[in-house]
Amino acid sequence: MGRKPCCDDKIGLKRGPWTSEEDEALVNFIKKNGGHGSWRSLPKLAGLLRCGKSCRLRWTNYLRPDIKRGPFTPEEEKLVIQLHAILGNRWAAIASQLPGRTDNEIKNLWNTHLKKRLISMGIDPQTHEPVASSTYPIDKSHASTATRHMAQWESARLEAEARLSRESSLFSNNTSNKTNSDYFLRMWNSEVGQSFRAKNKSDDDSKARCQSPMSLVGSSTPESNVKEDFEWKFSDSCGGIVADSSSDDLEDSSDTALQLLLDFPIYNDMNFLE
DNA sequence: AACATATACAACCGCACACAA
DNA sequence: ATTGTGTGCGGTTGTATATGT
Numbered sequence: 001m002g003r004k005p006c007c008d009d010k011i012g013l014k015r016g017p018w019t020s021e022e023d024e025a026l027v028n029f030i031k032k033n034g035g036h037g038s039w040r041s042l043p044k045l046a047g048l049l050r051c052g053k054s055c056r057l058r059w060t061n062y063l064r065p066d067i068k069r070g071p072f073t074p075e076e077e078k079l080v081i082q083l084h085a086i087l088g089n090r091w092a093a094i095a096s097q098l099p100g101r102t103d104n105e106i107k108n109l110w111n112t113h114l115k116k117r118l119i120s121m122g123i124d125p126q127t128h129e130p131v132a133s134s135t136y137p138i139d140k141s142h143a144s145t146a147t148r149h150m151a152q153w154e155s156a157r158l159e160a161e162a163r164l165s166r167e168s169s170l171f172s173n174n175t176s177n178k179t180n181s182d183y184f185l186r187m188w189n190s191e192v193g194q195s196f197r198a199k200n201k202s203d204d205d206s207k208a209r210c211q212s213p214m215s216l217v218g219s220s221t222p223e224s225n226v227k228e229d230f231e232w233k234f235s236d237s238c239g240g241i242v243a244d245s246s247s248d249d250l251e252d253s254s255d256t257a258l259q260l261l262l263d264f265p266i267y268n269d270m271n272f273l274e
Numbered sequence: 275a276a277c278a279t280a281t282a283c284a285a286c287c288g289c290a291c292a293c294a295a
Numbered sequence: 296a297t298t299g300t301g302t303g304c305g306g307t308t309g310t311a312t313a314t315g316t
Binding site: 015053057061104105108112113 | 282283285286287
């Protein structure tokens with residue numbers, strides 16, 4: 001069907017870096033109106049010579065009050081790598097697990113830092129598999145450890161994802177257009193994942209085990225729409241199947257799959273990345 | 275000091291999806 | 296069922312700054 005671009009008529013519209021005056025106007029408008037309303041009509045109402053899309057991007061990536069500025073911590077970087085191994089280039093999904101960080105920020109971090117770091121270690125940043133070729137220069141001091149860990153990780157990831165996808169397909173009649181990875185992420189964010197994370201957190205032995213990527217961060221923030229969306233859709237499409245006593249097998253199985261991932265040493269042994 | 279190159283990050287572009295009319 | 300709108304998303308580009316020569 002297609003749709004005409006929101007900024008079709010760019011005549012008279014400003015582009016490029018935002019000035020502090022523009023930032024102020026946008027923030028003031030949103031504060032004053034208790035929200036952005038329609039992005040398309042916002043620029044005119046706020047007196048900005050920008051297209052709505054530009055305003056939305058500026059707000060979500062920079063001006064939003066809950067955005068965490070500053071460099072990524074090593075923990076955040078590890079989490080990004082771990083989540084990327086599971087989710088691939090789904091920056092919004094990854095960002096939903098890092099409160100205060102935007103998809104754009106994470107994408108930039110990946111493209112400018114993490115990708116290069118993995119390559120220097122001889123790991124393919126897309127597949128997260130070791131690259132045993134001369135394509136990438138391998139830092140030999142890390143290579144063997146990294147290779148071993150990554151191979152373990154990849155094996156666990158594939159198995160867990162396959163199992164979760166199979167299980168998800170059992171109750172996905174009306175969501176057949178979603179990818180397996182979607183189910184995987186939903187499973188992570190579902191009650192199963194939450195209960196497991198809670199259990200894992202309170203478990204005295206947890207320190208000796210691995211750390212869930214989700215447990216590295218706080219609970220979801222109000223703006224983490226993707227995560228909320230996943231959670232809502234998941235519980236909706238399942239019709240409460242997770243909480244249903246008749247689904248014990250499924251829950252056990254899902255927990256096992258999560259456990260499989262979480263139990264892998266790479267989760268608490270990512271120091272080789274530093 | 276001047277220029278070239280690399281890097282980091284902000285911003286833009288176009289596609290796809292959900293939803294309402 | 297079709298069409299239009301709003302917005303989310305990922306890829307790409309532009310630009311400012313840092314670093315090297």
